[in-house]
Amino acid sequence: MWHFFKRVLLALSLLAWLLPAGAQAPRERINIDRDWRFAYGHAFDAGQDFGHGTRAFFFAKAGYGDGPAAPGFKDAGWRRVDLPHDWAVELPFDARGNTNHGSKAIGRAFPENSVGWYRKTIDIPASDRGRRIALEFDGAYRDSVVWVNGHYLGREPSGYSGFRHDITDYLDYGGTNTIVVRVDATVEEGWFYEGAGIYRHAWLTKTAPLHVAQWGTFVKSTVAGGRAAIEVDLTVRNDADKAARFTAEHRILGPDGGTLASTRAAGLGVGAAATADSRQRLALVNPRLWSLDDPHRYVLRTTLLQDGRIVDTYDTRFGIRTVAFDPDKGFSLNGKRIKLQGTNNHQDHAGVGVALPDGLQDWRLEQLKSFGVNAYRTAHHPPTPELLDATDRLGMLVIDEHRMMGTSPEIVSQLERLVRRDRNHPSVILWSVGNEEWALEGKPLGTHLAQRMHAIVKRLDPTRRTSVAASSSGRGTSLGADVIGFNYGAQHDVDAFHRAHPDKPAAMTEEGSTLTTRGIYVDDRAKVHLNAYDRQGRPGNSLSIEEGWRRVQERDWMSGMFVWTGFDYRGETTPFGWPAISSQFGMLDTTGVLKDTAWYLKAWWRPEPMVHILPHWNWPGREGQPIDVRVYSNGDEVELLQDGRSLGRKPMVRDSHLRWSVPYAPGQLEAVAYRRGVRIAGTEVATTGAPATVHLSGGMGGLAADGRAVAVVWVNVRDREGRLVPTASDRVDFAVSGPLRIIGVGNGDPGSHEADRPAERHAFVPLSGWRTLALNGPDAGPDAGFAVAPDADMTNWRDPTQWLPPEQQPPRTPYMVLRGQFDRPRLAAGQSAMLFIDQLDPGQQVHVNGRRVTPEMVDGSPAVPLDPALLRDRNSVAYVLPTPADGVAGLFDRSAGTSRWGNVRVTTAAAPWRRSLFNGWAQVIVQSTGEAGTGTLTATAQGLAPTSLQFEVR
Numbered sequence: 001m002w003h004f005f006k007r008v009l010l011a012l013s014l015l016a017w018l019l020p021a022g023a024q025a026p027r028e029r030i031n032i033d034r035d036w037r038f039a040y041g042h043a044f045d046a047g048q049d050f051g052h053g054t055r056a057f058f059f060a061k062a063g064y065g066d067g068p069a070a071p072g073f074k075d076a077g078w079r080r081v082d083l084p085h086d087w088a089v090e091l092p093f094d095a096r097g098n099t100n101h102g103s104k105a106i107g108r109a110f111p112e113n114s115v116g117w118y119r120k121t122i123d124i125p126a127s128d129r130g131r132r133i134a135l136e137f138d139g140a141y142r143d144s145v146v147w148v149n150g151h152y153l154g155r156e157p158s159g160y161s162g163f164r165h166d167i168t169d170y171l172d173y174g175g176t177n178t179i180v181v182r183v184d185a186t187v188e189e190g191w192f193y194e195g196a197g198i199y200r201h202a203w204l205t206k207t208a209p210l211h212v213a214q215w216g217t218f219v220k221s222t223v224a225g226g227r228a229a230i231e232v233d234l235t236v237r238n239d240a241d242k243a244a245r246f247t248a249e250h251r252i253l254g255p256d257g258g259t260l261a262s263t264r265a266a267g268l269g270v271g272a273a274a275t276a277d278s279r280q281r282l283a284l285v286n287p288r289l290w291s292l293d294d295p296h297r298y299v300l301r302t303t304l305l306q307d308g309r310i311v312d313t314y315d316t317r318f319g320i321r322t323v324a325f326d327p328d329k330g331f332s333l334n335g336k337r338i339k340l341q342g343t344n345n346h347q348d349h350a351g352v353g354v355a356l357p358d359g360l361q362d363w364r365l366e367q368l369k370s371f372g373v374n375a376y377r378t379a380h381h382p383p384t385p386e387l388l389d390a391t392d393r394l395g396m397l398v399i400d401e402h403r404m405m406g407t408s409p410e411i412v413s414q415l416e417r418l419v420r421r422d423r424n425h426p427s428v429i430l431w432s433v434g435n436e437e438w439a440l441e442g443k444p445l446g447t448h449l450a451q452r453m454h455a456i457v458k459r460l461d462p463t464r465r466t467s468v469a470a471s472s473s474g475r476g477t478s479l480g481a482d483v484i485g486f487n488y489g490a491q492h493d494v495d496a497f498h499r500a501h502p503d504k505p506a507a508m509t510e511e512g513s514t515l516t517t518r519g520i521y522v523d524d525r526a527k528v529h530l531n532a533y534d535r536q537g538r539p540g541n542s543l544s545i546e547e548g549w550r551r552v553q554e555r556d557w558m559s560g561m562f563v564w565t566g567f568d569y570r571g572e573t574t575p576f577g578w579p580a581i582s583s584q585f586g587m588l589d590t591t592g593v594l595k596d597t598a599w600y601l602k603a604w605w606r607p608e609p610m611v612h613i614l615p616h617w618n619w620p621g622r623e624g625q626p627i628d629v630r631v632y633s634n635g636d637e638v639e640l641l642q643d644g645r646s647l648g649r650k651p652m653v654r655d656s657h658l659r660w661s662v663p664y665a666p667g668q669l670e671a672v673a674y675r676r677g678v679r680i681a682g683t684e685v686a687t688t689g690a691p692a693t694v695h696l697s698g699g700m701g702g703l704a705a706d707g708r709a710v711a712v713v714w715v716n717v718r719d720r721e722g723r724l725v726p727t728a729s730d731r732v733d734f735a736v737s738g739p740l741r742i743i744g745v746g747n748g749d750p751g752s753h754e755a756d757r758p759a760e761r762h763a764f765v766p767l768s769g770w771r772t773l774a775l776n777g778p779d780a781g782p783d784a785g786f787a788v789a790p791d792a793d794m795t796n797w798r799d800p801t802q803w804l805p806p807e808q809q810p811p812r813t814p815y816m817v818l819r820g821q822f823d824r825p826r827l828a829a830g831q832s833a834m835l836f837i838d839q840l841d842p843g844q845q846v847h848v849n850g851r852r853v854t855p856e857m858v859d860g861s862p863a864v865p866l867d868p869a870l871l872r873d874r875n876s877v878a879y880v881l882p883t884p885a886d887g888v889a890g891l892f893d894r895s896a897g898t899s900r901w902g903n904v905r906v907t908t909a910a911a912p913w914r915r916s917l918f919n920g921w922a923q924v925i926v927q928s929t930g931e932a933g934t935g936t937l938t939a940t941a942q943g944l945a946p947t948s949l950q951f952e953v954r
């Protein structure tokens with residue numbers, strides 16, 4: 001302990017010595033996820049897009065960002081959201097939506113739902129002057145445009161690439177600064193649910209002018225003879241106006257923070273506004289290797305010093321391991337052969353869409369690991385950085401995939417960002433530069449592009465190999481990269497390819513695409529439900545999970561297989577289309593409940609003894625009829641018993657399953673697995689009674705009071721004997737109290753149109769027809785009364801948005817009336833309307849349809865609830881106020897339009913949190929709100945005993 005304190009004291013005193021008094025840490029990375037304002041814009045109607053793109057020179061002059069992009073724009077009444085945020089998941093399902101994207105009401109047919117505006121203000125202290133400040137987004141779907149303080153910064157078309165803007169030059173130091181992002185999800189990138197909005201984290205990074213460049217370290221290692229040789233490539237950026245000399249120091253830290261190895265290079269140089277690369281070497285004796293069982297990571301701490309002062313400290317987590325793809329022996333990690341037991345995954349989850357809290361990344365990986373998955377392909381785009389932190393931490397190998405093949409500057413920039421960002425992750429074993437590029441897959445162009453992209457990747461990362469996943473092989477893309485990725489064995493003669501290309505390592509980058517609904521054992525196509533027995537999804541075109549895995553097992557040279565998919569995902573509703581809303585390819589449903597195929601894999605992918613029976617044993621009305629019973633186990637024999645009577649003991653062939661035909665009778669089926677005659681596992685399915693109580697489980701224990709931590713809670717119902725009812729479909733209502741919020745609900749039913757994430761929705765009705773009239777006083781007798789009357793004749797009133805030369809301006813009076821109007825908002829049941837105004841003057845009167853009203857403060861802005869009974873077809877809003885010092889013209893800000901004078905917000909309240917069970921299961925995801933205390937989640941269902949679950953949030 002004392003050693004630890006000594007080390008801390010030493011570090012502190014060193015820091016105190018090196019940093020000038022009062023200086024901040026040289027580098028800060030500040031998460032800015034919280035407290036954004038969000039509103040829907042419009043894909044083509046400027047009025048509904050808050051007037052954006054209508055101000056003269058809005059895109060022609062620097063600092064002319066208009067509408068919400070203007071700093072002066074009033075976002076009063078906009079919804080507060082925290083990132084990550086996916087607005088698509090909040091939208092209803094609609095037959096006009098794209099079934100490939102999960103039939104959400106988004107896309108070309110829904111211009112009112114396809115554009116989202118995000119606004120946030122940040123305070124930048126005066127002491128930040130002189131630092132470099134960058135705004136970083138890990139990803140926004142898609143086509144996002146960023147403004148800071150009204151200045152256009154740039155556009156990122158990709159929905160998957162992280163992007164960054166150095167905003168140093170645009171900031172008001174010592175003031176409040178406005179960040180605005182317009183995100184446009186009208187057009188799609190993939191053929192699966194992709195979400196919408198800023199669905200990954202956002203950051204501010206502050207550094208000294210001389211600093212480690214973004215992703216500016218690359219730690220490579222080779223291991224031989226119990227020693228790791230480590231090479232660190234460093235890129236330093238100097239944003240100062242003159243060249244600089246500096247010292248770079250690298251230290252490898254052990255788990256206790258102690259230095260295991262270090263190196264220092266003095267006298268390095270970098271030009272003004274330039275970057276400089278350097279390379280240094282370190283060595284570690286007896287390195288602790290990163291592996292699946294011991295995913296050990298080291299920290300490389302890089303310190304930059306200028307004139308003896310620390311100007312930057314930058315940590316890089318890395319792992320030391322060796323990876324090989326061999327054409328004959330397949331894949332190995334640290335010299336040990338491992339079959340890749342992989343799944344492909346998109347990034348959405350039940351309830352939350354693509355806006356996954358970090359904790360959910362871990363949770364999903366643990367679900368995959370629970371049935372033996374050791375590899376993950378990020379189909380078909382760069383993943384969120386936290387996914388790779390989790391795969392590093394939890395021990396899961398990754399094929400990291402780029403979005404689109406090509407060599408245009410835009411595409412190359414995305415590829416470079418992917419590789420630079422991810423190359424220090426020990427979990428990443430392969431770069432994928434393409435997937436089933438049908439237009440060029442069989443053509444020389446395919447080979448050429450794959451080779452060009454391979455070369456780009458190799459320049460940035462010579463330590464890993466590249467791959468392209470191909471639906472046809474022998475030509476085109478399949479020849480261009482290092483490792484051939486076969487998508488679907490049935491589409492290739494993999495053995496012929498292997499003979500023809502004996503030097504090419506191979507993996508089944510996709511296999512399966514089986515179509516099964518979790519918990520369903522008899523097809524019900526009207527409900528888009530397909531039985532969960534393992535079989536070919538597209539007979540003749542793809543294999544069952546068992547056939548696919550056996551084929552891989554039979555070939556030593558095949559590195560492994562990536563099942564299409566791990567989790568079901570929204571969209572790609574094969575073979576149904578509407579009204580199906582999610583795919584059924586998964587080994588788990590969208591909530592993460594294991595399907596029976598996952599249990600098959602578990603039998604052969606996990607070492608623990610196990611046995612699993614399908615189907616459930618609730619078949620009222622089918623008494624006496626034969627039921628197809630299958631058993632998965634890694635025993636060498638399994639015995640099946642019905643109500644205690646043996647139905648026979650059968651030998652299990654490796655990588656296979658057992659089957660019995662059992663006449664149904666209410667009761668119990670039991671399976672007992674044996675290895676060399678010794679019982680190793682047992683399980684049973686039993687006929688249950690009717691649902692009696694609601695049951696919540698999972699997510700037990702504490703939650704961090706950080707506003708981010710999540711708990712994934714399972715919802716089931718039990719019969720009187722406490723058995724989970726596997727066919728239950730009760731609708732369950734949820735409520736939370738204490739420092740908890742619900743962020744999503746799901747049930748894994750590919751046909752369910754229940755809300756995933758009910759959210760409050762706002763529509764804004766702009767006020768128009770603004771006119772002013774000069775008054776002598778606030779209650780200037782008949783004058784004022786007339787001026788606020790609903791039917792006042794305003795023919796000769798002044799249009800305050802029009803500029804008048806001084807000589808034409810009427811004489812200034814002490815008071816004035818400013819009037820606008822709005823049409824009667826159409827209010828459906830459950831909707832309410834509210835007038836939001838900027839407080840123009842403390843003494844300002846507000847009149848609606850001639851009645852004086854007193855604004856109340858709603859979420860920080862003055863607002864007036866509008867009583868529908870008092871609304872007319874045309875409504876007037878009149879403000880009586882002292883004339884501002886600079887006259888009527890001073891009221892109007894061309895960039896922000898008339899937003900600050902008021903608009904009418906129509907609110908559709910969020911629907912309640914509820915979900916029906918699907919075959920016995922539903923899921924609620926709860927999150928800490930940030931405060932500490934005890935939180936309670938309560939679940940109630942009609943006719944059943946309710947239940948609740950408590951969380952200590954600290």
Ligand code: GAL
Nearest residue numbers: 435436471487510513564572
């Ligand atoms: C593949 C494709 C995947 C998915 C799958 C469905 O061709 O790469 O993204 O569409 O088929 O079977």
